[in-house]
Amino acid sequence: MTGDQQQQAQQFARDFQAFMEWTQEVSERRNPPVIDQLHEHLGGTDHSVISREWSPVEHVNLQRALDVWRRQDGREVTVVGLSSPRHFSSFGLGELLSGDGLPPLRTGSPDVIDLASGPGQTLACWKRALLLVRDPCGTYALLVNGPQPHEEPDVRIEVAGVDTGAAQALLSDIDRLRSELNVFRGQSIVVESNRMGGLSLSFVQLPPVAREDVILPEEVLGRVDRHALGITAHAQTLRDAGQHLKRGLLLFGPPGTGKTHTVRYLIGRRPDATRLLLQGEALHSVSAVAGLARELAPSVVVLEDVDLVAEDREYGQHNPVLFALLEAMDGSAADSDLLFVLTTNRAEVLERALVQRPGRVDVAVEIARPDGPARARLLELYGADVLAGLPEDDRARVVDRTDGVTASFLKELIRRAVLAAAEEGRADRVSAHDIHTALDDLLDQSQSVTRSLLGLGDHEADDTDDEDGAPVEGPTPGVAPGASYGWFAYAPHARRRYRD
Template sequence: MDDAVTPARLQAFLQDFRVLSEAAHSAHAQRAAGAPPLVPLVAEHLGSDPRTFPVHTLELPVLRRVDVDVAVAAVVGEDPDARLVGVGGGEQRSHMSLSEILQHAAEWQQFPVGPVDYHRAATGPGTSRQTVAFGLHLWSVAGVPVALLQRRASMRHNGSPVLEVVCPSDEVAGDVLTRVRAEMDARSTLRGQVVTFSGSPFDPGEAGVVHVPRPVVPREDVVLPAGTLERIERQVLGVARHRDALRAAGQHLKRGVLLYGPPGTGKTHTVRHLVGESPGVTVILLSGQALQLVTVATETARALQPAMVVLEDCDLVAEERSMHGSSPVLFEVLDALDGLASDADVTFLLTTNRADVLEPALAQRPGRVDLAVEVPLPDAAGRRRLFRLYAADQPFGDAALDAAADATDGMTASFVKEAIRRAVLLAAEAGHPVGDDDLIDAVREMTGDSERITRSLLGVSSDRPD
């Protein structure tokens, strides 16, 4: 048949395809005319073709991208003649290793020298830093030339920042990466700050750090049963104050504290107090989906100690193992608690509304959780303190506040706070200054049958009759 593919026709097709491909690459090279080629620039710096040297690679935690930039700048900055150049070529760069980029740049002129890519990232609640997102550092270490490719995120490495070094000396290349890792901890922008970690399951490279102002919650604003706050403070703050004495006596510093009780009783409020009373301590807050980042949070805490890792509502990932299985995050939590050295000055602070379902291995083994403290519903005296605390400067009389406290048996601190807010709202709608009657009306409204759902959401003892 005339349509049959003969060897001669196949050979002609391949020849035409090669001519077409070469023409396309030739046209690309002509369009890139004026842009310096990458390989000759790197070869001139290294003294030889960079494709002949091995590439040393270091993959780093996504959530420490800013620290990577700070560390690289410190190492490279020791050479006053250091240069930073960009690499053109678009998104293809993110899918290629440095060796592949150099190979393609030499053979097809795909990656000419171009502008450096930058990304601005937060370094604190109100500060930021311009970091290198894609750039090639050229400098020398003790007379040995080094080329280091720094990229913000690599699609080949699950979104992690990656450093790739080409150097005539393998020893120098390894030392450079070791020094960068050490400088990340020594110069970390996370040290002494309060941060939360976030991550995207669809784009790991977009995981990030959110900086939070350190809260200020005075001791007198924490309403707990007598002696409860003192026990918690001794374990969290006391160990920190006496770390030297404990180390000298051979006692461990790492500790786990579990706060449990109904929703709205003040567990998070207590955590905020402890965080505020820990200046200089690196605090990592994890809740919701961020609980899955407990491993990297622990690694960061270990590197930046003294540190505190807060796992809020840990029952979401740490329920007791059963025949139906359990969250894999539970095992990460257990590994994190076990993996720290005994002298690590790291506090694990966990909160839960459901202590009854927690994995026994988490809650009942010393060295994981050393202190478990109930944060119960406030008693009558506690509710009086809460009403006075949240009333602040509002003109409520003592008799009205006491009556409100007596009428809210079984209610939580969150319920008390909402009662004060609603009293102010009722007065505003009525067009008069807030007073005792408004507080009485607010409490009556919130404890009425129509407010059952609100009471449930804000926290009410299940023993309280409707």
């Protein structure tokens, strides 16, 4: 080796040593005191980590569970919040134990996210917290990681410092508390799909709808009542007789006839149940929702406008969503009180699937357009005060002229008549002229879009197919005449065709 080369080698050795010292210094500088605290607590670094994950909707329930668990008798818990700058990758208890691959960490009180825990209530939930625990099980640590946007969508709890069996037992303990203290139990919950493809649950308070405010033929509402509510009333007798309580009810009929209105009435009658309300994209997540419904039973799961997604396919699934939905209904525990209510205005879209998977939807009820007496009751319900001065003859004429319209059409008619009266300075007294003018206007062919929005269809209201305005007997579109469909046997009205 020449003198030059020797010098270069010595320089390289010095640089390399400086580099090693620098990395050591950096790593020491980045190891925050919490790591020593953890090592000291556990008495070493060589511990296996046992973890369990939950869906993000359980974050609030896990916080409730942990708040109770950490205060139980005989348990001493120190909570250390860990936060790192944004965009640093997340880490687990394994990295904390080894000190490798950690982002810069700040310790203190845990950062929290405020999550809904009831109607108008929130609970501060830890984003990330290290729990140093001492209890009769031993001396161990828990790391609670809330969902990390774009990285770890789930909530994860990791345990180190006790053997695997003990760690599993304590995770099960926390899970049992999570289920017992579940904030969604017995509430009305709107289920939506979030941008990340997961579920989001929000509490709603729906004003209850009284039975007398649901204007439907008594036999129709009676059948809805018996199937939806009667089974719950006799739950124990049915269970004792080995009968299942799980049931599916399909409400079908044209837009604006009161399917959603009936659902609201039903869920108001079940304040004891967890009521999960889904429509649109959220219907794709029906399997996960059925799991929630089972855990939170008694439950009512409302699946609105199922025809809109019936034929879509779930990501990575060959089966249409409707099949997934029916499978989810079938997978439910037979003895838990579960009611699935489906609504649609295109029963024929569902029919093939329902025929192929019998037993899921066991009653189908047609919510048809109101007949004459029902229209008179609707005028009374929505116009009682403002129509008080309307002569009987005019009232009867309005009922006649509105043959074939829906309940929501009548509501709109009254609103327009009140508006016309208000423009003349007498909003509390609608005249015959106001109401007939509003009706002429609504029935005007040129308003076909408005008419179909109100569920009238494109025909003239008084252009009925028969005299009393009853729906015309005939095959439901898409149903082969004379074919025998198991679930249709329960729905004598199902073979009537809608009038538009």
